[in-house]
Every structure is written in C-alpha cells, then in structure tokens.
Amino acid sequence: MQFGITNVIFLVLLGVTGFVAFKKYASLIRNIRLGKDLNRNDRLGDRLNVLLRVALGQSKMVVRPVAGIFHIFVYVGFIIINAELLEIIVDGVFGTHRAFSFLGPVYTILINSFEILAVLVILGCLVFLARRNVVKLKRLNMKELVGWPRNDANIILITEVCLMSAFLIMNSADWYLSTQVSKFPVVVKEFGLEHYAHSGVSENAFLLSPWISGWMPGINYIVYIERFCWWFHIIGICGFIMYLPYSKHLHILFSFPNVFYSNLEPKGKFNNLESITNEVKAVFDPSFTPPADAVPGKFGAKDVSDLTWKQLLDSYTCTECGRCTSVCPANTTGKLLSPRKIMMATRDRLEEVGRGLDTQGPDFKDEKSLLHDYITPEELWACTSCNGCTEACPVNIDPLSIIIDLRRYLVMEESAPPSELATVFANMENNGAPWQFSPADRLNWANEN
C-alpha cells in the first residue's frame, strides 16, 4: 500500500464530482417538486412487482427484440461492471492494488464476467450507434431529435465504448504486469513495479486479458497503458455522473423510481378533477359547501407547475427512444403530435423554469408557458387518447395525462376547443348526446325495423 500525491488527486476528483453532482441532482429534485401533489405511496406490493418486472426485468424493452437484447447487455454490463468501480475507488483512496483479489476464485469469476460483459456492452453500443447513424431508424431520426438530443445520444454511446475499452485494456495490462512482470527483473526495478507482482492474480485466471495484452507494446510501456486506462476509466465515470443530469441518459437512475410510481389504474381511467366535483355538487345541491381544505386552483394545466410531480418525473425519465411516437396513430399519419416531443417539451420548459428560479429567486415569472410556447393546440387536438404511447413506453411514462391536462386548460380556462367540439359540447348540454337529436328519440331504435 502506498499513499501519495495521486491518492490526494483522486480524493479531490471524487470530492468535486460529489459536490457538482449533489448540486445538480438537488436542483432536479427541486424542479420535480414544483409539481402538484399526487399520492403514489399506495399498493406497495403492486409497485414492487412492477419495479421488478418493468425496471429490473426490462419486460417492456424486449417487446422490440433487437433493441431489447442489446439494451439488456448494456444494462446488465453497466450495473455489474460498476461493482468493479468499488475496487477502483478502494484502490484509489488507499493506494492498494486489486484490493478485492483476496476473494480468490470468486474474484476470478467476477473479473471474467466483467470482461465478457464489457465486450457485450461495446457490441451493444456499436449496434445502437449504427441504428442511429448508419441504418437511420426512423424513430431515432425524427425532427424533434435534431441538435442536442442526437448529439447527446451519440456522446453517451461513444463515451460508453471508450469507458468499456479502457476498462478492458486496463485489466489486461494489469494482468500482464501482475503475472508476467517477474520475468523481467530489470524492468521491475527500473519502473518500480514491485507491487504489481503481488496482486494475487494467477496466470491463467482470465479469459480475455492474456489475449488483449498480446496486442500491447513492450513491457516498458504497459505500465503507462495500465495507469492511463485506470485514470481514464475513473475520470470518465466521474464525468459521466456529472453529465447525466443534463442528458436523456438520466433514465439509468430515474427509471427505477419512475416505474415504481407508475400509474397502476386501468389506462382508460382518467382522474376526476376534484375542484370540479365540488362545483358540480354545488350545482346539484345548492346547500353543498365544499370541504374547507379544497383548493380552487385553475382547471387543467397551462405550465409545468400545474402538472403533478409524477408528470415532471416522467419528463426527466424520458429516454427519447420514440417508441411512443412510432406507435402513435396521430404521428404515424403525419400529424404534428409526437408524444415523445410532449415529454421533451415538458422537460425543456421545466429546466427553463428551474434556471429562472436559480437566477431570479423564488418569485421568478416569465411570459412563457408550456402550453402555446412549447406545445401547440394543434398537437394536442390530434390525440385520439388511444394509450398506444403509454403501452409502448418501456419506463411507464404517461404522455397522455399531460395532453389531457393541457386540453382541460384550453377548454375550461381559455374556452378554445375546436369549433366542432364546441358544438358537441353544446349538444351534450342540451340533448344529452354529442349529436343534435332529441332525448325523446333515444328509444326509437326499439320500434324501428
């Protein structure tokens, strides 16, 4: 064990990452809390069940087998290889070398599975890059992805390829040093490599390392390769943690709570606005007084703070995969609506409000709103409320609920439904049917031939 300047640098790196990440994640959580209350702490068993199936089990990912299988590689690889991160941190902090190698055969199995998974992750990322940039899959090349969303996706995929490559090369170089270095006593002395020789890894422990290290330049350089990759890997991971909150890849963290707090009710069941129930009750019974704690509030949603925290969490969780949009009947017939864009717009607006609060304090207000500035009525009115999007979303996001809340604002606050719907409403009020028929004729069918 050696403790020196590198360990200090390492600790500073961890500290900075922790601080920056803490601040940014705290602001994300603050933003989500701008949303309205919604109780999703019921039915714990069902929630754990959906978490297990949909988030951990990836059950909705595999509905599309190619993306599903490669995603599982990347997902499992990412989770498991991060166990290796623990060792890197221990080594980095305490100046140890392969701190966990005392685990013996278990360690061998672990590292071997890491190596294989790293290869699978690289493969997965390459396939995903190809689908985006070479095959140009339609749902990954639509207009709402132009610019940052597309770069974001590519940056992260390339970063993952680099990180995994660094991990593999680091491990291979290290294997070489720990098992072969004793054959070069002069070099050991010259470069101070003694500690590598005692890492406790046996010569034929790993499957891939010997093979990869065979490609490396002479022994004199391998130690630099090993150190470089070690630092590259850990700096990369720190960078990744700081980058995540700006990226659609936030889903690797948020999809778990998001799925846990899924809507467990039948998809067709929309909430009944309570403020309206009070009004309607008062119409039916003039002596009715609404409960004291009833908040009048506005009807429907105009801006992000009128949505619930879950709808806002949804927006941060959206991976922009476009599975929703590719099944949306409105979108697939060329209409302006894209449920993915609804989610992206909600997040963009929420971020904008969050920045405003950061710079101008809690009284921040601007001239903009989610409705109109980010999402137009034309998009909203194209929705058939078919629930195709909510069914397709691999992380149980509900774009339809936002669409309906915005429509509610359009209709009840702005009185701006499309003209045909205004007629339908009038008919329903006057005749109890969307068409202009007399209620007295409702039973005519029974006597007609």
Next chain:
Amino acid sequence: MSELKVKTMADCLANGETPEILFWVGCAGSFDDRAKKITKAIVKILNKVEMSFAVLGTEESCTGDPAKRAGHEFLFQMQAMNNITVMNGYGVQKIVTGCPHCFNTLKNEYPALGGNYEVIHHTQLIQQLINQGKLKVEGGNFKGKKITFHDPCYLGRANNEYEAPREVIAKLDAELVEMKRSKANGYCCGAGGAQMFKEAEHGDKEVNIERSEEALALEPAIIAAGCPFCNTMMTDGVKHFEKEESVKVYDVAELIAQAADL
C-alpha cells in the same frame, strides 16, 4: 324477424320488477343508424337467453366520455352526476354496454363520483353466456371464413380485455387472423378522444385509412369490431378502398346473432 322485447327501467319499476342487468345503449347505439343494428343484435341475444334486462330509454344521457377526453371535465361530471342520480334511483347493480367508451367511463370514472356498478362489455357477456351453455352458437355461414378482429382501444389497452371477443369469434369455427398490430399493440381506428366528432388535424393520411389498409391486407371476409365508432371508421375505410362488396364490417354481437339465426 322476431319482435324485440325491450323494457325500460321505468316500466320495470311500475311493474315492481327488478331487472338483473341494465343495458346501457349509449349515444351511438341509440341514434346512429349503423350502430342501432348492433344494439338490436345485442337485444336479440339477451332475448334469446331470456335474460332479465332493461334500458333507461329516454332517461339515458351521454356518459360524458367525449367531453372528458376533450378536456371538458365540468361537462363530463355534470353528465356523470345526472346519470348516476338516475341509476342509483333505480338501484342499478350491474350494467352491460355495447360501447367500449361507455364501458370504460361507467366502470372506471363513475365510482369516484358515487356510481358503483359492475360493468361488463357485451363481448364479455356473450362469452359468459356461451361458456355457461346458455347460448349455443355454431359457425353457420361463417364457418371457415377469414375474420380479423380490430381491438377497440377502450376495451383492449384501456381495460385489458383482449380475449373475450376473440373467444366469441372462435365459436364461429371461423379462421381468426391477426393483424400485425393487435391486442396491446393494437392501432386506433382514429375515432377515440372525441376525434369522431371533428375533422382530423392536418396530416398525410387518415388514421382509419391506415388501419383499414392493414386489415384489408389480410384479405379477410369480415372485419370484426366491438365498438360502434370503430365500426363506422372501419366501414368508411373499406369503402375508401372500394372493398365493401367483398369485405363486411360486423360487430361481434352481430356475428353471433346471425350465426345463432336470431
């Protein structure tokens, strides 16, 4: 054609009868000429099995589904409260309906407003009647014919009922062929969310044309539906492709009523 036997809840009350089930006809089923045929097919089935049922008749009003989906929550709740007052007044316990939109609204959105009923869709009722041996169906002229079923969003995805209509169709000894987009992956007919009542937004195709094209590609003899709005949309789509001579659009209830020679 045998005479339809239809009573209203008011008739029943006057005679001191309590019908087993309320048949919720819905606006389309009451007023739309094509949908009225579906309504009658359901009544024929109910009559055939001698089920005690009643309708609300002139006391029925729109469930409020189009208002709700279009965002007019106030109008929806007014409709709902009206209907709930009427139904609770008659002590309604159980409802069957031929419209998935009514089904969804009555089943899922009325309880929070004080309307608690057991609600089933007519395809579920038919399935039960067949399984209980109360209704016997043989394929008749549907035997071996190619039928494809279009899942209504508000029966399927919205309420997870995919099997009842398929099981019923299977009793016809027909060849049930599935579209690529079916069950949870089904594709909307384009009428939901109050779209039925307005022009579609600007696009490059109508949803019902897209869906009918998909159905017609299977070269079925019949496109089966379980929703009056889907029925209209698919019928229009079939006409658009000038296939109305060779491909018929029928509700599951109509298929059963015809097969059972009612």
